[in-house]
Amino acid sequence: MVAEGATTRPTFWQIGHVGEIIFYLLAAVAIVIFAYGLYRKIDRYTSGQEDWFDRLDDLPTRIVEATRIVLSNRKLFDRDTTGGVMHALIMWGFLTLLIGTTILAIDMDIYQPLTGLTGAEQSFFIGDFYLSYSFVMDAMGLLFVVGVGVALYRRYAAREERLWGKHTSIEDDLFIWALFLLGVGGYVTEGIRILGTGFPDFETVSFVGWFLAEAFAVAGMNESLAATVYPAVWWSHSLLALAFVAAIPYAKPFHMLSSYINIVARDEKAGARLPGIPADLDADTGAESIDDFSWKEMLDQDACTKCGRCSSACPAKASGRPLDPRDVILDLKQYREDLDAGETEEIDIVTDGGESVIAAETMESCMSCMACMDACPVDIEHLKSFTRLNRQLTDTGQVDSNVQDTFDNIMGMGNTFGDPPDARADWADELGFDVTDAREEDVEYLWYVGDYPSYDERNKKVARSLAKILEHADIEYGILFEDEKYDGNDIRRLGEEFLYVDLAGHHVEQFEAVDPEKIICTDPHSYNTFKNEYPDVNYDDFADEPLMQFDFDGEWNADGEIDVLHWTQAIEELVEEDRLDLRGDELDYTVTYHDPCHLGRYNDEYEAPRALIRATGATLSEMPRNRANSFCCGGGGGGLWMDIDEETKPSEERMREALEDTPAGSDVEKFVVACPMCMTMYEDGMKTGGYEDDIEIVDVAELLVEALESGPGIEAGVTTDADADGRASGQAD
Structure with a gap:
């Protein structure tokens, strides 16, 4: 603990040493679950085919360029300014909260134990640093909540068509509501702490938390009640955060990692050039099985956020043809995951008639116009996978007469x-x-x-x-x-x-x-x-x-x-x-x-x-x-x-x-x-x-x-x- 009266906040206020130990144990479990899930993903990619060219050459340059693309949110503003602003608020707010949590962890778990200092000097999380930190966190957290609120409105109130499809599921609801509860829960926790600690004057920099503290006080909550309910509120928020971390590799939140990696590994000429094939006439160049897809094509599938931008841009879909680019990518992903889990039997990937993952008429509908790829904010290379499917149809003689x-x-x-x-x-x-x-x-x-x-x-x-x-x-x-x-x-x-x-x-x-x-x-x-x-x-x-x-x-x-x-x-x-x-x-x-x-x-x-x-x-x-x-x-x-x-x-x-x-x-x-x-x-x-x-x-x-x-x-x-x-x-x- 820092010295009493210092300009800072008590980190584990009302939680106690036993609670702190339990929290660290649960955090370790969450990290292990996360790491195992990430390992399973990487291991699955290694079972895919090698890509036709080195996508990780000049890796530092690729990382810098991908970081610039992601942080700018440039592609998200194309065709949908509101959606671009919404995503920018969510992404920048989330990153700020993540960085803020990391700073706090560094102070508590690295800086303080290493320095061995006592009193006010035992932490850098005090004084002007703390005041600046609190203001930035409140401001960016508010933008995060606003962005998530816009997302909730577009999905449930406006029911924007491109956000709904055959692969819309409970994981989409859990993801967006988890983000909302994390954002709001952080402010509720902060407001109750400010009220419970007697409204320290310096906490006015935490303007959202201060506002909620005053609202709770008006509603009848006093310092004693705030101190009593705080552990329950804190644990609810902490457990949700840990569960979210643990779930990242297993559900929709994984796109936060896979999308970035996908952009790092992108081909700047994707679509304009297609992968070649071996000279061996007997070589398997199509899609006889899901393992014929390259690791990058599997990564494409996992990077898809179901945003529907490709679907709304697709002229084939707009013309009533049986093609939805998002569904093709997600159908392949769903089949791969179900097959890995033993929940389905092997079937043809693509065929003209009969049971298959993708129907031949779906591929015949594609105009190779690249609108889907141009609209995709995470650089999914639809046309590369589509060409593999078409090669399978051609190799098996299943082409339009x-x-x-x-x-x-x-x-x-x-x-x-x-x-x-x-x-x-x-x-x-x-x-x-x-x-x-x-x-x-x-x-x-x-x-x-x-x-x-x-x-x-x-x-x-x-x-x-x-x-x-x-x-x-x-x-x-x-x-x-x-x-x-x-x-x-x-x-x-x-x-x-x-x-x-x-x-x-x-x-x-x-x-x-x-x-x-x-x-x-x-x-x-x-x-x-x-x-x-x-x-x-x-x-x-x-x-x-x-x-x-x-x-x-x-x-x-x-x-x-x-x-x-x-x-x-x-x-x-x-x-x-x-x-x-x-x-x-x-x-x-x-x-x-x-x-x-x-x-x-x-x-x-x-x-x-x-x-x-x-x-x-x-x-x-x-x-x-x-x-x-x-x-x-x-x-x-x-x-x-x-x-x-x-x-x-x-x-x-x-x-x-x-x-x-x-x-x-x-x-x-x-x-x-x-x-x-x-x-x-x-x-x-x-x-x-x-x-x-x-x-x-x-x-x-x-x-x-x-x-x-x-x-x-x-x-x-x-x-x-x-x-x-x-x-x-x-x-x-």
């Missing part, structure tokens, strides 16, 4: 349409100039045209528009003609990894032969896989495989010596250099723009297309869901090739949003895209949604060409597409 036809088309003809390879450059026949063959002539820019601009009638117009822009800019560019094949981005996300590797190997051989300074892509999907995934493929592991049709056995572009660009990025550079001779007032349209998932969320490119739109003079009216919050067209992840029954297509909803929810509303004349797949999906959605008379779908390239043609720009010999037939064709019809 249209998708299988696409696989066959690629294997047979090198493109998703199944059209002849030598027709790949026929789109250029209507141009008034020749497009350079990059295989025969050195070029600065190798232009990868892509499947849809090469074979789909509507997107051929986009290819011709881009060719006119490149020609007008007088740059050295060329294409691969029939040696260009499908890029492989989306079939990889559907689980067809070996075909993807074969396509990647073929293309890097072509890229090496051409040796361009830059590769520009019409399609953001191609741009993503060339930039983020081709450099990670271990080509030497596959080069000797008889089924692979390439001989390349080195690394490709590992150091980024070849600049891979989406075409809007390349043309923006030319506009900045004034290579297109645009005045900036050529067009007088009011337009809106749709951010493609693979350009925006995947690769953080939002400004280049907008800069080009503004360069034409068009007025851009932003849709409410734009940039990272963009709503997927529905074509990603194989959605372009599937017939999915849904009441309202994502593309139809997007058309409605463009005409009703933008600031310009019905004055929007053109819906601008920068992705061939988006073009196909929105042309289809415009027709099926009945918007043909209300709006026109155009690519940024077409808008640019119109601006150039309206000024001194494009020369007469560069013909237009005015006589081209139809709007959309191909598989969207």
Whole structure:
């Protein structure tokens, strides 16, 4: 005990030495239970597969960056400011209370025994330090209680939809109410102590406790009664705190640890690149059992807080498809825990029909748009687990028939349409100039045209528009003609990894032969896989495989010596250099723009297309869901090739949003895209949604060409597409 009259508080007031010993014994038991639970978690992770790359390299940097992310609460403010403020109050309040408890323990259990001092000097928990400590603890504790109160309101009074789901359970109630009782209980304990010790003047710094002490006094409690009830109140609060500590590894509070560790181990390119597979054709690369998942995928499952942010951001769920990203992650977690506890028998992880953890139609619903991952505040890598599930379906031949036809088309003809390879450059026949063959002539820019601009009638117009822009800019560019094949981005996300590797190997051989300074892509999907995934493929592991049709056995572009660009990025550079001779007032349209998932969320490119739109003079009216919050067209992840029954297509909803929810509303004349797949999906959605008379779908390239043609720009010999037939064709019809 400190000297009587010192500016401090008695720590075990009215508890006695026996009570203090019992408390320390119970605390030791709680810590042992906690440590055992944590050991079981870690031991379970070690039974999972190794991850495909070292997630703990440069660990100090990872820890610092994860700490910055967690303490800033940055991702929690995205799409939900109230939720962000609420979580910040809870987290900072909780951390402050934890730090305060730790300081007290250091003083009592380390500083005092080590120093052996007596009287007022035996503790640093006195004087100005104590007064500052008490004020900060009361202030931050109050914010903690307010934050928990907001959480209670949102969950039970407002009943916010995303907080409820099939995995909502009693543990969610226990967690939030335990936090609330811990916060309020601490103040009640403090108030009764202040009343019981006769309202020491210095305790006014504990303004919440002082207020409660006065309230208790008004209610009829005197010093004697306060001293009598204090042990019961203190023990109630202490036992709840110890129980909470012991329960952390076994229930929802574990997310306080797993979320942080998950962020430490995150892949900054998660989703934009997927894990590779062994060259062994017999290797297990799917999800035959729960132990096929990596330790990081298991950690993802445990890091999920059931907040539902991924669910509310998912366009598949919003469109009525049978996919809820949160449920997939938590279904896997529940199955793993039930299997470990012997409460269920082994079943298929994913299958088309029959009993399984995840249904095949759930995975077929995913658009690979990465909205779930962008919305997740704890960096769960949904798409990595989803791809594993898709690989299992592909390995066992359980894929949608249209998708299988696409696989066959690629294997047979090198493109998703199944059209002849030598027709790949026929789109250029209507141009008034020749497009350079990059295989025969050195070029600065190798232009990868892509499947849809090469074979789909509507997107051929986009290819011709881009060719006119490149020609007008007088740059050295060329294409691969029939040696260009499908890029492989989306079939990889559907689980067809070996075909993807074969396509990647073929293309890097072509890229090496051409040796361009830059590769520009019409399609953001191609741009993503060339930039983020081709450099990670271990080509030497596959080069000797008889089924692979390439001989390349080195690394490709590992150091980024070849600049891979989406075409809007390349043309923006030319506009900045004034290579297109645009005045900036050529067009007088009011337009809106749709951010493609693979350009925006995947690769953080939002400004280049907008800069080009503004360069034409068009007025851009932003849709409410734009940039990272963009709503997927529905074509990603194989959605372009599937017939999915849904009441309202994502593309139809997007058309409605463009005409009703933008600031310009019905004055929007053109819906601008920068992705061939988006073009196909929105042309289809415009027709099926009945918007043909209300709006026109155009690519940024077409808008640019119109601006150039309206000024001194494009020369007469560069013909237009005015006589081209139809709007959309191909598989969207």
